[in-house]
Amino acid sequence: xxxxxxxxxxxxxxxxxxxxxxxxxxxxxxxxxxxxxxxxxxxxxxxxxxxxxxxxxxxxxxxxxxxxxxxxxxxxxxxxxxxxxxxxxxxxxxxxxxxxxxxxxxxxxxxxxxxxxxxxxxxxxxxxxxxxxxxxxxxxxxxxxxxxxxxxxxxxxxxxxxxxxxxxxxxxxxxxxxxxxxxxxxxxx
Amino acid sequence: xxxxxxxxxxxxxxxxxxxxxxxxxxxxxxxxxxxxxxxxxxxxxxxxxxxxxxxxxxxxxxxxxxxxxxxxxxxxxxxxxxxxxxxxxxxxxxxxxxxxxxxxxxxxxxxxxxxxxxxxxxxxxxxxxxxxxxxxxxxxxxxxxxxxxxxxxxxxxxxxxxxxxxxxxxxxxxxxxxx
Numbered sequence: 366x367x368x369x370x371x372x373x374x375x376x377x378x379x380x381x382x383x384x385x386x387x388x389x390x391x392x393x394x395x396x397x398x399x400x401x402x403x404x405x406x407x408x409x410x411x412x413x414x415x416x417x418x419x420x421x422x423x424x425x426x427x428x429x430x431x432x433x434x435x436x437x438x439x440x441x442x443x444x445x446x447x448x449x450x451x452x453x454x455x456x457x458x459x460x461x462x463x464x465x466x467x468x469x470x471x472x473x474x475x476x477x478x479x480x481x482x483x484x485x486x487x488x489x490x491x492x493x494x495x496x497x498x499x500x501x502x503x504x505x506x507x508x509x510x511x512x513x514x515x516x517x518x519x520x521x522x523x524x525x526x527x528x529x530x531x532x533x534x535x536x537x538x539x540x541x542x543x544x545x546x547x548x549x550x551x552x553x554x
Numbered sequence: 555x556x557x558x559x560x561x562x563x564x565x566x567x568x569x570x571x572x573x574x575x576x577x578x579x580x581x582x583x584x585x586x587x588x589x590x591x592x593x594x595x596x597x598x599x600x601x602x603x604x605x606x607x608x609x610x611x612x613x614x615x616x617x618x619x620x621x622x623x624x625x626x627x628x629x630x631x632x633x634x635x636x637x638x639x640x641x642x643x644x645x646x647x648x649x650x651x652x653x654x655x656x657x658x659x660x661x662x663x664x665x666x667x668x669x670x671x672x673x674x675x676x677x678x679x680x681x682x683x684x685x686x687x688x689x690x691x692x693x694x695x696x697x698x699x700x701x702x703x704x705x706x707x708x709x710x711x712x713x714x715x716x717x718x719x720x721x722x723x724x725x726x727x728x729x730x731x732x733x
Binding site: 366367368371372373375376377378379380381382383384385386387388389390391392393394395396399400401402403404405406408411412413414415416417418419420421422423424427432433434436437438439440441442443445446447448449450451452453454455456457458459460461463464465466467468469470471472473474475476477478480481482483484485486487488489490491492493494496497500503504509511512513514515517522525526537 | 561562564565567568569570571572573574575576577578579580581582583584585586588589591592593595596597599600611612613614622623624625626627628629630631632633634635636637638639640641642643648649650651652653654655656657658666669670671672673674675676677678679680681682683684685686687688689690691692693694695696697698699700701702703704705706707708709710711712713714715716717718719720721722724725729730733
């Protein structure tokens with residue numbers, strides 16, 4: 366019923382640090398998440414892209430020298446991933462949090478996040494009871510396996526990481542310039 | 555920026571989460587994720603009334619195993635996630651007790667019940683989608699994204715398009731002034 370002692374300690378510490386970081390970026394705020402979807406606040410994109418690029422550099426470096434034995438890529442069952450993503454987006458815009466930020470938001474005082482948490486548990490139960498009806502159809506449709514873009518193209522992952530880093534830097538520059546312009550306009554209004 | 559400042563640069567936080575993912579990969583052989591835990595919580599509730607159902611239902615049987623027990627590492631991660639957030643908020647005196655967010659109030663009024671029902675429904679839809687796709691913003695978005703997974707970038711794109719469409723359907727262009 367319980368994981369091993371080191372895994373439990375690892376989980377506890379990871380949760381503490383993760384929750385701390387999410388709060389310090391204010392991605393635990395409904396207004397920040399909805400601001401991203403309405404394109405008035407780009408905090409979510411900044412945090413995610415920076416985490417992806419930083420994480421990718423370290424993970425592929427450690428994988429390359431053998432410190433990490435294998436990657437943890439999820440299967441590309443394209444029908445389920447696409448439909449699941451579309452459903453997820455509706456839920457995220459309605460709730461104003463994603464699963465991790467909902468729980469963290471509850472920690473910093475959001476009360477409606479608690480109802481969101483209840484909903485998430487019910488959603489998990491609902492999924493468990495209904496997935497037998499489509500586990501052999503939808504979940505297996507267009508399944509290309511546990512593939513990365515490096516596998517698909519037979520290129521080095523470093524090409525993608527470098528590309529992603531440059532693309533992110535470009536996006537950040539545009540966002541920062543836009544934010545300055547908005548601030549300037551507010552200043553004279 | 556110190557432990558006591560209210561808000562850190564989002565780039566710094568992003569780097570922090572990236573480094574945190576190095577640590578979990580290296581020391582625990584795990585990728586950051588949160589949404590599987592909701593299945594474990596609903597599984598724990600199910601176990602109280604019908605313990606044999608965890609073995610007969612194919613999804614519980616797949617998700618709750620010897621290697622990933624009911625109270626696994628991620629369960630403890632989700633358990634301490636609010637503690638970490640509370641600690642950050644406490645150090646900076648930055649708690650945010652919120653029943654109805656301002657944007658929601660502007661569009662749908664100040665009813666706490668109405669907002670609670672919407673948040674509950676949002677939660678149901680959110681996890682249904684996450685479990686169908688096999689991950690959420692952390693498991694797919696960050697962990698899968700940094701591994702350059704085809705599945706995760708597809709999910710990221712689909713959820714972003716759908717989130718934007720839903721947000722504009724709910725609040726419209728006018729809502730941008732009230733976030």
